[in-house]
Amino acid sequence: MRSIDLTAASWRKSSYSNQDGGACVEVSHDFAAAVPIRDSKVPHGPVLVFPAAGWATFVSAVRDGRLSG
Numbered sequence: 206m207r208s209i210d211l212t213a214a215s216w217r218k219s220s221y222s223n224q225d226g227g228a229c230v231e232v233s234h235d236f237a238a239a240v241p242i243r244d245s246k247v248p249h250g251p252v253l254v255f256p257a258a259g260w261a262t263f264v265s266a267v268r269d270g271r272l273s274g
């Protein structure tokens with residue numbers, strides 16, 4: 206996947222993140238083909254970028270309980 210410019214990305218904190226600042230994952234849905242993910246506690250740190258179709262499959266599996274551990 207080619208590099209994407211994240212400077213203007215809007216980020217949304219996961220609904221599974223707690224209010225105390227723990228386990229804070231943020232996602233941006235500003236890109237059609239890619240879904241960037243970052244740690245909200247380190248906003249200028251590394252970002253993982255997933256293909257949109259792969260991210261949709263992952264989210265569906267979590268919602269359906271197929272990835273519970």
